[in-house]
Amino acid sequence: MTSVVVTGMGVAAPNGLGAADYWAATRGGKSGIGRITRFDPSGYPAQLAGEIPGFEAADHLPGRLLPQTDRVTRLSLAAADWALADAGVDPASFDPLDMGVVTASHAGGFEFGQGELRKLWSQGSQFVSAYQSFAWFYAVNSGQISIRNGMKGPSGVVVSDQAGGLDALAQARRLVRKGTPLVVSGAIEASLCPWGWVAQLSGGRMATDDEPARAYTPFDRDAHGYVPGEGGAILILESAAAARARGARVYGEIAGHGTTFDPPPGSGRGSTLGTAIRIALDDAGAAPSDVDVVFADGAGVPELDRVEAETISGVFGSGGVPVTVPKTMTGRLYSGAAPLDVACALLAMRAGVIPPTVHVDPCPEYDLDLVLHQPRAAVLRTALVVARGHGGFNSAMVVRAAA
């Protein structure tokens, strides 16, 4: 079976714009969570988020793209550019049909949609931009990345909340295995606008504190919700043979993936998260003892944390593997979270360092070896990334260091 590797990454995170800044912040335990500045949050029950600072779209993208794009697409296009440059790929030197794009999306272009809805309501339908036809849409990031870079191979979008970030990478891996030499994949989210905010609040799981260091504390004895953020990562996936042939630097291999869907609440049947993890391990030809670190989903909601903690100790044994939740420094990024965790895992492998889980005072009932407060030096060959989406989506991915 074709081995599929990551050769480039573009990162946009609340605690760092670009992979180097993100990794320096994450390894150092620097959080990007704070009070919302994009709009006045004082009238809303929740006021904290992980905002990406310092992204000026006009510095990164041509003027022609600005009137037709939401912030999420601008970030995605810039991150895709960085990932391609990082991989040493000039798309113009590829056959357009040899390049595909698969991203995940949870919200689409909310802020653009908010502006157009405001015009529709206050001025009338003729004032709605023609670009609204696609600028809000889940598939817009795949589409715009494809158009900007002339990528006409198999492409698509996956919509399965936080799990979607891994599901998209898995779909990209399938496309590479079916013969598309290069696929741009991953996800970015950005819906920190009033309309996006109330949509997120409606889920009922957001923390409503105003103390950035205590609002999102997965696996904590006082876990009580999550803080959302914006950002994610775009990765370049290639067949190992193609990467080798062009002399590309390889971060690591997407070695295995598993996905399951939970039974309905009240059915009496438990979560199938453990099955997803076992499928991913089997797919990678790995045993639990091969896994050197787990990047947990870290819902920050007690009943979800409990299921994840029990699942991890069920698969790996009590305290059997180091577990970390770097998203404590970014907030939960929906489908952007897991690609960022995959990028983080690859950077961690290269550095030989597990980044910390910050601000957490772990619940003693969970048998987890959480990497708290400080980074931990470790030889990392194999990492497991876990992502769970609202409504029962489970996804797990095994990432292996470059040989």
Added chain:
Amino acid sequence: MTDSRFTFDDLKHILLKAAGAEEGLDLDEDILDTTFEDLGYESLALLETGGCIEREYGIALDDEALTDSLTPRELISTVNELLAAGRAA
């Protein structure tokens, strides 16, 4: 009546707002007879530009008018005909 004429500067203003500027393209009067397609403005950008003109000037452009082979000079002329017809009515 000259103050209500639709000028090249008016078009430039709307084009930039509706569709942005193509890199390396100077929006000066040399482009008057180049088609929008050759200037890099695809059909949707043209649709949005047409919509902006309609809203700002209170006219209705025929959908058929906004083709890829349209030039800025033709569009300016069409808008001015509609404005004149509106004044005459």
